[in-house]
Amino acid sequence: MHEFSIADALAAQVLRRAPAGRRVREVEIRVGALRGLEPAAMEMCWEAVTHDTALAGSVLVMDMRPWTLTCPACGRAWESPVPFAECSCGEASPRPTAGDELDLVSMTVDEDDDVGAEPTTGGAPTAGVEAEAR
Amino acid sequence: MSDPAKSTRIPIVERVLEANDQLAETVRADLARRGIFAVDIIGAPGSGKTALLEATLRALKGRRRPAVLVGDLATRRDGDRLARWCDQVVQISTGQGCHLEAGQVREALKQVDLSEVDLLLIENVGNLICPVGFDLGQAAKVGVFAVTDGDDKAAKHPYLVQAADVLLLNKIDLLPYVSFDRTVFEADVRLLNPIVPILEVSSTTGAGLDAWLEWLDRSNADRLQP
Numbered sequence: 001m002h003e004f005s006i007a008d009a010l011a012a013q014v015l016r017r018a019p020a021g022r023r024v025r026e027v028e029i030r031v032g033a034l035r036g037l038e039p040a041a042m043e044m045c046w047e048a049v050t051h052d053t054a055l056a057g058s059v060l061v062m063d064m065r066p067w068t069l070t071c072p073a074c075g076r077a078w079e080s081p082v083p084f085a086e087c088s089c090g091e092a093s094p095r096p097t098a099g100d101e102l103d104l105v106s107m108t109v110d111e112d113d114d115v116g117a118e119p120t121t122g123g124a125p126t127a128g129v130e131a132e133a134r
Numbered sequence: 135m136s137d138p139a140k141s142t143r144i145p146i147v148e149r150v151l152e153a154n155d156q157l158a159e160t161v162r163a164d165l166a167r168r169g170i171f172a173v174d175i176i177g178a179p180g181s182g183k184t185a186l187l188e189a190t191l192r193a194l195k196g197r198r199r200p201a202v203l204v205g206d207l208a209t210r211r212d213g214d215r216l217a218r219w220c221d222q223v224v225q226i227s228t229g230q231g232c233h234l235e236a237g238q239v240r241e242a243l244k245q246v247d248l249s250e251v252d253l254l255l256i257e258n259v260g261n262l263i264c265p266v267g268f269d270l271g272q273a274a275k276v277g278v279f280a281v282t283d284g285d286d287k288a289a290k291h292p293y294l295v296q297a298a299d300v301l302l303l304n305k306i307d308l309l310p311y312v313s314f315d316r317t318v319f320e321a322d323v324r325l326l327n328p329i330v331p332i333l334e335v336s337s338t339t340g341a342g343l344d345a346w347l348e349w350l351d352r353s354n355a356d357r358l359q360p
Contacts, residue, residue, distance in 0.1 A: 001232055002264035010150045017146060025141050029150060034293045036263055083292050083326070095325055100293065102150045102267065111140035 003038060006102065007045035011055055013104055024054070026108035028061040032099030033083070039064060063105065069094040154268055157236035161243070161271025165254065171354040172254040174234075174270050176294055177278030178287070179260030182304040184212045185337040186278065187257055191219035193347055194253070201246045204257040205234040212257065222246050233265035234258050240271075253350065262291040274299040274353055281305050281314040289322040300331050300349055307336040 010029065018024050027046075031037045039062050046060040066079040073091035083096035149155060165172050177183045187202060194200055201222035204212045213225030224242040226234060239256065246254075256272060258265040266275075277298035279287050282305050288295050295301065301323060309316075323332060333349060335342035 002267060005231070005233070005235070005264070005268075006150060009153065013148065013150060013152065017148070019144075026143075034296060035267060036293055084289060084322075093321070093325055096292065098292070100267070100297070104146050104148050104150055106143050106145045106147075108141050108143045111142060 001041065001045075003041040003045045004049070006037070007042060007049045010104060011046070011049045011053065014055060014058075014107055015053070017104075018054075018107060019109060022109040022112060024058045024107055024109050026059045026061055027055075028063065028105045028107070030063040030065060030101055030103045030105050032065050032101040033067045033081075034098045034100040035102055037062070037064070037102075065099055065101065067096050067098045069096055151268065154236050157240060158269035158271040161236055161240050162273070164243075165248075165271060165273070168248050168251075170248065170251055170254050171274075171350070171357065172256065172270075172272045173274045173276050173350070174256045174258055174265070174272035175276045175278060176258045176262070176265045176298075177260065177302075177304075178262045178280070178283055181260070181278045181280040181283060182337055183257050183260065183278050184215055186302065186304060186335065187216055187255060188219055189337040189340065189343055190255070190346070190350075191216065193343055195219075197347075198253045198350075199251050200253040200255055201248075201251040202255045202257065203234075203239060203242045203246075205238070205259045207231070207259060216257075222251065228259055232259055232261050233268050234270055235268050236270050253354070262287065262294055266291075266293045266297050273357055277301045279303055279319070281309050282312055284313075285315045285319040286322075288319055288326070292326050295323055295326040295330070298327070298330055299353065300333060302346065303332060303334045305336060305338075306334040306341055307339045 014024060014027050042062060043060060050056050050058060066081055067083045068077060069080050069085060070077045071087040071089060071091050071094045074087060074089040076087060086092050087094050175183055191200060200220055202216050202220050203224050203226055204216060205226045205228055206212055207228055210225045213223050217223045224245045226238050226242050256270060275298050277294045281303065320332060333342055333345050335346055
């Protein structure tokens with residue numbers, strides 16, 4: 001279950017990169033087919049590791065990159081969710097290639113509520129309130 | 135509550151395992167500086183990784199100065215088995231972890247006298263999937279399949295086959311007793327990785343061990359070429 005370690009590493013990375021005091025709504029990752037990541041398992045792990053953290057309730061969006069199969073007989077190349085498949089020309093063994101990328105691509109965060117109070121410090125929400133009170 | 139519609143997408147693009155990868159790079163640089171060749175040995179539970187290491191350590195006596203790190207979810211049994219053949223064996227208990235990570239290797243290496251070592255054998259947790267994606271700072275990855283596991287295991291574990299620098303087909307002495315078609319296994323491997331060497335070995339009879347030891351020596355020498 002490498003999904004758990006990956007979800008754990010991802011959550012730490014998102015918390016590190018997220019702007020202070022802004023709620024993270026969505027996290028997008030790109031996953032090469034070689035990684036063998038199971039989206040349902042990954043979703044479950046994401047819920048488990050973000051539960052009771054600032055990321056609770058955030059949605060994990062997974063861009064699962066497919067295999068590319070290249071036919072040695074007719075030269076056709078196409079994308080496939082599985083590494084082994086017959087070519088339409090009848091060739092039984094097209095060559096499978098895929099990437100092993102595992103990247104955090106983006107995060108979607110709420111707009112800052114406090115106009116003019118750009119959170120720059122760790123205690124951002126409190127700083128915002130103070131700014132308004134002044 | 136803030137309005138969910140008012141949100142901003144922040145593009146990032148950073149490897150999810152960046153922290154592990156950075157640690158692995160420091161381990162790799164340190165080992166290279168000390169002239170230590172490190173291999174990460176990955177295979178299913180029961181594929182014979184520990185028996186292979188026992189046979190390897192026995193054969194390397196007086197020839198190389200090995201140290202072994204061995205990862206398991208629980209027990210020190212593998213570490214105890216290997217300590218009979220090697221002075222420097224560190225058992226890493228991963229608890230819930232289904233694979234080793236670079237930080238565990240770095241910690242374990244603190245228990246090894248690296249000045250006395252020129253070969254580091256890392257036996258990963260028995261698992262054909264999870265360990266492949268975690269860089270440990272090794273110089274080479276070794277994939278272990280056993281004929282008793284079935285000839286479809288390469289096709290079912292493409293990441294290991296593509297990432298491996300050498301594949302060992304273990305328990306070759308049991309070939310007459312199991313349904314394992316070498317041509318199927320090799321054809322699947324070749325589709326996924328046209329160049330990886332496939333070495334047939336038996337830790338029990340010693341068949342093929344010479345080729346494996348030669349591979350270790352040669353890969354080490356190749357790496358030291360400028």
